[in-house]
Amino acid sequence: MRTAVTAMKIPPSLLSWRSDSWRSDGRTDSFSNEYFKRRNQLKRLLFACLVRWFMTAVLVMGTYLVLWRYSRKAAMISNKKKEFNTLIIALSIALGLNIASSLKHLDLANFEPLQRPKADYILQSENFSCLFQLGYVTRRHWVRVYVLFWVLVNVASQIAVASLGLTYNINSADTIAVTTPGVVAIPDMSNIQTGKVLSSNSQAISALRYTANNYGLVALAYGFGDIDEMPKAGSLFNSDGDLMYCDLNSCYYVFYEATPDNLDYYQSVATNRSISTQATCQSWRVLKGGDGTERTITIDNANKTQLTIPALNGGSQTTFMVDPDRGSGPTWGHVLAFEASATDPWFYNCNVTIGPVTNVQNPLQDVGVNVTSLAASAIALQGYGASTIGVSFNSTRHFQFQSYPAESYYGGPQGGNNTGMGQLMASFAVGVVAITAQVNTNVNATGLLPLKGIELDITSWTYVHIILILTVGLQLLLAVIAAVIASKVTIRDHSCVGLAAALQPLLWKLDNSGSSRTTCEKRIFERLGDGVKVSYIKGRSGLYYIKADE
Structure with a gap:
């Protein structure tokens, strides 16, 4: 006799929202x-x-x-x-x-x-x-x-x-830094510090000129890039990248700020401050003395002007000349160049100017006149051992000159190309400023402090x-x-009630064996015997059911 029990309502699972089966009439x-x-x-x-x-x-x-x-x-x-x-x-x-x-x-x-x-x-x-x-x-x-x-x-x-x-x-971020306002280290650009080149940090005019010329040469090792390669503000300093950038007869340098010495890490990032140099030139073919073996040359201008050359260095070289007392100012320099050649000699008259630092917000961020005045004509500065024409001792009035072989970058023949010669002089001038910024001691100032970053x-x-x-x-x-x-x-569905209903034929067999009260899985299978086979088959009229056979 079956006893009526209250049916429990089982919450439907995802697979049982809707019944797709009908009760069998069997x-x-x-x-x-x-x-x-x-x-x-x-x-x-x-x-x-x-x-x-x-x-x-x-x-x-x-x-x-x-x-x-x-x-x-x-x-x-x-x-x-x-x-x-x-x-x-x-x-x-x-x-x-x-x-x-x-x-x-x-x-x-x-x-x-x-x-x-x-x-x-x-x-x-x-x-x-x-x-x-x-x-x-x-x-x-x-x-x-x-x-x-x-x-x-x-x-x-x-x-x-x-x-x-x-x-x-x-x-670790290696191209761009995250910055925040704070105290940063910037180069002291008030003067050219000569201690990296000379045995002492002498501020004598000859020492400054000699150092400025050396800085321009050293800049070649850092490289010059195109103007579109200039680093953006926040870019980390890349020792493998170019330091200066040129376009025609103009060149640029971007200033960097670094972490101060009291921090446990070091980073140097580009700022939005930059400085530019520009050189405009005129050129004339040399009519006489162009092979570099004569003291006087004649150029092909309207007056057929004759000029005196301070040194006889022969052909295949370029001699740059400047009169420091009359050919330079706070931010400009008047530089002459004699391109000696046995076949195609030229003479150039160039004005080199250095622009102001852009986006300066602190006087410490500016470049001093002592730097710009030397940088403008640095390609011709000699410092020690200057020309002795007309004088017998080394003084500030000595005519300054430097000669570069044709195989070198600055001595390469331009063949009367005013833009090419202008770029040579502009790149030398900006190189002096760049190397000064690299080697001078730092001072602390407010700026954008680079933080440790990741990418x-x-x-x-x-x-x-x-x-x-x-x-x-x-x-x-x-x-x-x-x-x-x-x-x-x-x-x-996955409910226990649904599974129990599906297994009824197997449980009926268990009832017939007298083991309805057995709850241990092992005992249940022992009662059923090893010969029992279970299958889920399709019966008449599309009927599916679990079948237990011996």
Whole structure:
């Protein structure tokens, strides 16, 4: 005699929102036998799979946006590293768990008769260990292939998520710095400090001229770049990059600010301050004495002017000359050049000017007159051992000159090209300012202090795209395949009541063996016997039910 009990209402799961099965008329008191509407169930399964896939797609998109957003920043403060790691780890964990959960719901059923241990493992195939045990106990090769395939799919999905971390690196920023207002170290540009060239930091005029000329030569080692390569404000100093930049007969230098000595790290960044030099020239062909072996030359101007050359250095060289007392000022220099050659000699008359420092906000950021006046004519300055024509001792009135061989950068023949000669003189002048800024001692001033920065370096966006696209693509493909195959039979929900109803035929057999009170799994299977086989078959009129046979 059956006792009436109050039915418990089980909350519907995702797969049981809508019933796609009808009660069988064969047994009015059983829910173990059902037939179903295949189309409705397929829609329901596809919808459930698409919901899980959509969650994966959202997590993948979130991961991609985090990588894209942080990689676009040229530099970030160090604290951003914790923020990025928190986001990417959280998304990776959520993505891994969601994929594992989705794959767990895609396990396919085995419809052929199985011995009861195998049937039990299939019913628990959502458990990874049971899936392993199924592959171990079964003797059917295709079942083992399926188990191996499903294990590999699960492992591959987790490896894919984990390998995403191999596509990026968090490195110290090496191109752009994050800056904040503070105290910075800037070069003292009030004077040229001669201690780097001479044995003492002498401020004698000969020492200053000699040092200025040496600085212009040293600048060649730092290199000259095109005007469009000038560093932007905040760019970190690159020792492998160019220090000065030229365009036609104008050249530029960008000033840098560095961290003060009291900090435990050092960084030097470009500012928005720069200085420019420009040289405009006139040129005439030399009519007489152009081979560099005569004291006087005649140039091809209207007056056929004759000029005296301070030194006889022969051909294939260029001699630059300046009268410091009459040919220079605070920010300009009047420089002459004799391009000696046995075949094509030229003479140049050039004016070199040095512009003001742009965006100066503090007097310490400006360049002193003692620097600009020497830099303008530095290409011709000699300092010691100047010309002795008309004098017998070294004085400030000595005519200054320097000679450079044709094989050198500054002695290269220009052949009457005024722009080319102007660029040579402008580059020498800006080089003096640049090297002075590099070697002079620093002073502290207010500015934009560079901070320790990091950058997210994506080693290969191609690998990122492949990993993320395969993650969502393969999950969608497996979901559709599983839904189509599973729709061949009734798919019940995951509730315990639904599972118990499906297993009624097996429990009836247990009742017949007198073991209805047995609760131990091992004892239950012992009562059933090893010969019991369980199958989920299709009966008459599309009826599906679990069948237990000896």
